[in-house]
Amino acid sequence: MENVIGRLEEKKILNRIMFSGDAELVAIYGRRRVGKTFLIRETFRKEIVFDFVGIHGANMSQQLENFSVSLQKASNTSVPLMRPANWIQAFNQLETFLTPRLRKRKAVIFFDEFPWINSPRSGFLETFAHFWNNWCVNQKNLIVVICGSAAAWMIKHVINNKGGLHNRISQKLHLMPFTLAETEAYLQSRHVNLDRYQILQIYMAIGGIPQYLKNIKPGQSAVNAINELCFTKNGLLRGEFSNLYQSLFDKADHHINIIKTLASNKSGLTRNEIISACNLSSGGTTSKIMEELIESGFITQYVPFKKDVRESIYKVTDEFSLFYLKFMTGRSATAKDTWDKMSGSPSWRAWSGYAFESICLKHVEQIKRALGIPAVLTQESAWRYVPGKGEDGAQIDLLIDRQDNCINICEMKYSTAEFTIDPAYAKELRNKVAVFRSKTKTRKTLFVTMITTHGVKKNQNYLGLVQQDLTMDTFFS
Structure with a gap:
């Protein structure tokens, strides 16, 4: 496992499985290019005796031919x-x-892109279940690993299978994109030495997807790397958006429509608002699409403070999708300095704040450690109050509701230098706290917590208003 960066929990689990005395059936899923195949092949490099990769869109005859060649x-x-x-x-x-x-020894068989193997009317899934139940389960030296990028399919048909595979999975792994700390370690392992602000800029554009990060070259700045990947004729990510969704979902147009709608609504939308905006039905098909997007890591569901799950707010949390829809869609390959020019525009400044907020929401555990409350039981949520006539409204994108009778009201601000709280913004912060306390009736202690790239200037508007001040370094711990 020495070549695998990060993935500490996953490596610990797979190492335990390696030394298990029983037959093991492992299901690993996660979005395209997140590193699932690499993790398995590196971890079980010496133990894999059979490696079979499904072919996207192939029929039963083609899959069987591929199986024969692999064997x-x-x-x-x-x-x-x-x-x-x-x-x-x-x-x-x-x-x-x-x-x-x-x-003679421990052996691993690896079925990659498992959902693709299950072509229509092939009987593959049922036969695989029979193979596991009637033979594999008695082989103490056998580890069977099944892997798929279609996360929702894996959960429905494998992990929550109601037939022959019901309760047969001994270990499931949902592989997520790298955190910022893992991204930094991965880039350094490839001799890409950038400061954390540059790494943050890259992460905001393409996220922590190893296969994307792999194409960043030593000596490139964040601007150079993004421009080459996204805006040049042969850039790796030129056609990635469409390929990504089409490869994961059947009839992906509805999935893409929801992503586009949510990306244009910074504050997120409720399920009913999504249905209305996208002209969808309120039935099971919409629920299935939403579940698939959530399980694949493209959108995240947030339950507002003290609200029911039915009032959840949904946001796009896939960095590349947000970046593509804002800057790449409809744009042909252009000059080599395209991103250099665009990255200083007012449009970029507005988008960067949104992207930074999304990254903060993904690194709540790091935020809790920096606040000194890693062991305190918490519930994270968003909150907004739509005002009536003559009232003040308020929106808070991250609340950390703590069991120790405190709540952190987190304000997330991206800036190219030290952030300054001016009188107008100080007034807005005080209004948020007042409206939140008034409308929720909470008696907990409220801490205004600033999370910024380079810290907050300690002026008169800061003192007495902000209790905690975290920088982007928080995310790299």
């Missing part, structure tokens, strides 16, 4: 194997291949 490679023979006529024959061949190997 031939695993058998280390130049003689082509007989292509199985169906999945029953395929798994019988696999049993024959595995039996002598399992007598």
